[in-house]
Amino acid sequence: xxxxxxxxxxxxxxxxxxxxxxxxxxxxxxxxxxxxxxxxxxxxxxxxxxxxxxxxxxxxxxxxxxxxxxxxxxxxxxxxxxxxxxxxxxxxxxxxxxxxxxxxxxxxxxxxxxxxxxxxxxxxxxxxxxxxxxxxxxxxxxxxxxxxxxxxxxxxxxxxxxxxxxxxxxxxxxxxxxxxxxxxxxxxxxxxxxxxxxxxxxxxxxxxxxxxxxxxxxxxxxxxxxxxxx
Amino acid sequence: xxxxxxxxxxxxxxxxxxxxxxxxxxxxxxxxxxxxxxxxxxxxxxxxxxxxxxxxxxxxxxxxxxxxxxxxxxxxxxxxxxxxxxxxxxxxxxxxxxxxxxxxxxxxxxxxxxxxxxxxxxxxxxxxxxxxxxxxxxxxxxxxxxxxxxxxxxxxxxxxxxxxxxxxxxxxxxxxxxxxxxxxxxxxxxxxxxxxxxxxxxxxxxxxxxxxxxxxxxxxxxxxxxxxxxxxxxxxxxxxxxxxxxxxxxxxxxxxxxxxxxxxxxxxxxxxxxxxxxxxxxxxxxxxxxxxxxxxxxxxxxxxxxxxxxxxxxxxxxxxxxxxxxxxxxxxxxxxxxxxxxxxxxxxxxxxxxxxxxxxxxxxxxxxxxxxxxxxxxxxxxxxxxxxxxxxxxxxxxxxxxxxxxxxxxxxxxxxxxxxxxxxxxxxxxxxxxxxxxxxxxxxxxxxxxxxxxxxxxxxxxxxxxxxxxxxxxxxxxxxxxxxxxxxxxxxxxxxxxxxxxxxxxxxxxxxxx
Numbered sequence: 001x002x003x004x005x006x007x008x009x010x011x012x013x014x015x016x017x018x019x020x021x022x023x024x025x026x027x028x029x030x031x032x033x034x035x036x037x038x039x040x041x042x043x044x045x046x047x048x049x050x051x052x053x054x055x056x057x058x059x060x061x062x063x064x065x066x067x068x069x070x071x072x073x074x075x076x077x078x079x080x081x082x083x084x085x086x087x088x089x090x091x092x093x094x095x096x097x098x099x100x101x102x103x104x105x106x107x108x109x110x111x112x113x114x115x116x117x118x119x120x121x122x123x124x125x126x127x128x129x130x131x132x133x134x135x136x137x138x139x140x141x142x143x144x145x146x147x148x149x150x151x152x153x154x155x156x157x158x159x160x161x162x163x164x165x166x167x168x169x170x171x172x173x174x175x176x177x178x179x180x181x182x183x184x185x186x187x188x189x190x191x192x193x194x195x196x197x198x199x200x201x202x203x204x205x206x207x208x209x210x211x212x213x214x215x216x217x218x219x220x221x222x223x224x225x226x227x228x229x230x
Numbered sequence: 231x232x233x234x235x236x237x238x239x240x241x242x243x244x245x246x247x248x249x250x251x252x253x254x255x256x257x258x259x260x261x262x263x264x265x266x267x268x269x270x271x272x273x274x275x276x277x278x279x280x281x282x283x284x285x286x287x288x289x290x291x292x293x294x295x296x297x298x299x300x301x302x303x304x305x306x307x308x309x310x311x312x313x314x315x316x317x318x319x320x321x322x323x324x325x326x327x328x329x330x331x332x333x334x335x336x337x338x339x340x341x342x343x344x345x346x347x348x349x350x351x352x353x354x355x356x357x358x359x360x361x362x363x364x365x366x367x368x369x370x371x372x373x374x375x376x377x378x379x380x381x382x383x384x385x386x387x388x389x390x391x392x393x394x395x396x397x398x399x400x401x402x403x404x405x406x407x408x409x410x411x412x413x414x415x416x417x418x419x420x421x422x423x424x425x426x427x428x429x430x431x432x433x434x435x436x437x438x439x440x441x442x443x444x445x446x447x448x449x450x451x452x453x454x455x456x457x458x459x460x461x462x463x464x465x466x467x468x469x470x471x472x473x474x475x476x477x478x479x480x481x482x483x484x485x486x487x488x489x490x491x492x493x494x495x496x497x498x499x500x501x502x503x504x505x506x507x508x509x510x511x512x513x514x515x516x517x518x519x520x521x522x523x524x525x526x527x528x529x530x531x532x533x534x535x536x537x538x539x540x541x542x543x544x545x546x547x548x549x550x551x552x553x554x555x556x557x558x559x560x561x562x563x564x565x566x567x568x569x570x571x572x573x574x575x576x577x578x579x580x581x582x583x584x585x586x587x588x589x590x591x592x593x594x595x596x597x598x599x600x601x602x603x604x605x606x607x608x609x610x611x612x613x614x615x616x617x618x619x620x621x622x623x624x625x626x627x628x629x630x631x632x633x634x635x636x637x638x639x640x641x642x643x644x645x646x647x648x649x650x651x652x653x654x655x656x657x658x659x660x661x662x663x664x665x666x667x668x669x670x671x672x673x674x675x676x677x678x679x680x681x682x683x684x685x686x687x688x689x690x691x692x693x694x695x696x697x698x699x700x701x702x703x704x705x706x707x708x709x710x711x712x713x714x715x716x717x718x719x720x721x722x723x724x725x726x727x728x729x730x731x732x733x734x735x736x737x738x739x740x741x742x743x744x
Contacts, residue, residue, distance in 0.1 A: 016531035106533035195588040220597040223627035
């Protein structure tokens with residue numbers, strides 16, 4: 001971590017939620033800036049240049065998704081969404097607009113802290129030189145040599161499987177929506193063919209997970225997309 | 231036929247046959263009386279002309295039968311009163327036989343021609359009038375706003391044209407015998423079997439036998455573009471006897487006009503209903519999401535605040551920490567309860583909208599196990615799926631609810647450390663999934679009610695629950711076209727819930743060349 005405490009902008013209209021989220025963030029050693037409305041949040045984001053944004057999707061003065069779109073025009077700051085279950089479409093819209101992760105209300109404080117840690121770590125790592133070798137479980141992926149091995153043995157992946165793996169590894173801990181992945185790997189004409197993605201994620205789990213039915217690294221975010229958990 | 235004519239108001243100028251004959255006889259006698267004083271002044275040939283004129287007039291006014299009668303009467307009267315010897319049928323001069331023959335022939339032929347012409351003109355007039363009426367009806371039906379109005383218009387039409395009553399029977403109507411017609415308030419009794427036959431065959435059905443029982447005797451299907459929309463039953467109130475082709479075609483025209491009107495009203499109805507459904511769905515979902523937001527916001531604060539109490543530094547005393555933990559637990563449970571209630575409200579508010587996608591079953595099972603997390607800590611889940619299980623089309627979010635509810639139930643009732651099993655199998659058109667545990671199982675007596683709302687297996691047990699979980703499962707599975715059943719494991723094991731999902735035709739995923 002850098003010397004200065006990371007700045008986190010918390011945009012949430014409910015005072016009590018702001019209170020415990022603030023406490024949790026300060027526990028993580030963050031400096032917290034609060035905003036109650038979207039308009040205020042946008043101003044704070046511009047003037048204070050936060051390192052992380054924690055955003056409630058249901059704000060009184062507008063849709064949080066619009067704020068993300070606005071923000072992404074000029075900033076790469078990581079964004080963590082707070083949203084209610086049964087708002088899958090809102091989550092997908094927010095993630096497609098550029099949000100990095102989401103938490104479903106109600107959430108445990110421990111979970112919030114873990115997500116915040118991961119997002120902050122990533123924004124620091126992005127500034128460092130990326131390492132070409134990624135390790136998770138007993139799997140090693142050498143992105144520079146396109147080599148995948150598991151427990152010391154080479155695993156053979158098809159070109160599409162490798163592209164899917166590389167895309168997921170490129171965004172550790174981040175939720176990638178189905179549309180996003182389909183567009184990136186199969187092309188824009190496949191965005192509605194979600195079964196392709198599902199079958200190939202299944203292949204990756206078969207080849208790289210200990211128990212493909214209860215995966216530990218290639219996680220499903222039901223109704224939304226996938227997340228690679230190192 | 232005769233009765234038809236006597237009743238049909240559309241045929242003016244026709245009296246009863248007896249009246250006709252009386253009039254004919256009177257006219258012939260009148261001619262005789264008129265001609266008698268002229269006997270000395272006129273040639274017999276000219277008197278014949280007077281009789282021929284009478285026959286012609288009778289033919290024109292009274293029709294064909296009267297003309298025939300008048301022809302014969304004229305010849306007889308001429309013979310008796312004018313030809314020597316008078317007042318007898320005998321004839322002095324044989325020549326007069328020729329006169330009689332020619333007179334009879336002329337009278338008959340002119341009578342026939344005149345009557346034919348008149349009838350033709352009359353029929354043309356009736357046809358024109360009916361066509362006019364049909365046009366008028368078509369115009370009115372096109373603007374008829376309700377089915378009642380259609381019934382009324384058709385009733386009026388048949389009343390005026392045929393002095394008959396009509397009933398429009400739609401398949402949606404109750405199968406009752408009496409269908410009142412609006413204009414006269416008269417009741418048309420119909421034969422349900424004949425209605426069915428007409429509806430199913432799409433053909434005109436007629437039974438004179440039932441008309442004697444006071445039932446409508448003619449049934450015309452309302453043929454529309456796609457299917458028969460109903461039946462038009464006509465009650466003539468008498469035995470219609472031979473049905474003229476013209477009458478039949480008029481009734482068929484009426485039936486097709488009514489069919490178009492009924493179909494149009496049906497489409498209008500469908501459109502309005504669809505609009506209403508969309509509106510109410512929009513309203514419902516906005517109410518539910520407002521409710522969901524209002525309920526979840528304080529719960530989120532409660533869970534988070536209780537949670538942060540236990541993370542306070544320096545740590546709270548042990549009793550306070552326990553309280554914080556209990557608060558967190560209760561708040562989380564309340565949140566789960568709200569989830570279930572909102573789910574049930576959403577699903578039960580009618581019209582579950584499924585976001586169906588083709589996907590592997592194992593994925594949603596894995597996600598459910600992950601989602602439950604620590605709740606399954608003391609119950610290992612064993613998943614066994616056939617390796618060749620195809621993709622299935624389902625709504626992943628909803629099916630995740632099903633698995634979560636079933637796994638949660640199993641974890642709640644089965645003793646700690648016992649495994650929970652998820653087993654899938656497939657037949658030609660179904661995939662069957664069984665979730666079973668090693669707990670006490672469902673009470674046998676209640677097994678069928680378990681999937682109803684607010685029913686719990688063990689009412690007196692200390693376990694918490696609302697009895698909504700299985701009801702939600704059933705709603706979701708049935709929305710997918712499947713079935714869900716509760717069972718007891720055969721080997722004395724615990725509870726087992728079994729549900730099916732239809733296989734359908736999964737899309738193909740081309741294998742890439744590696």
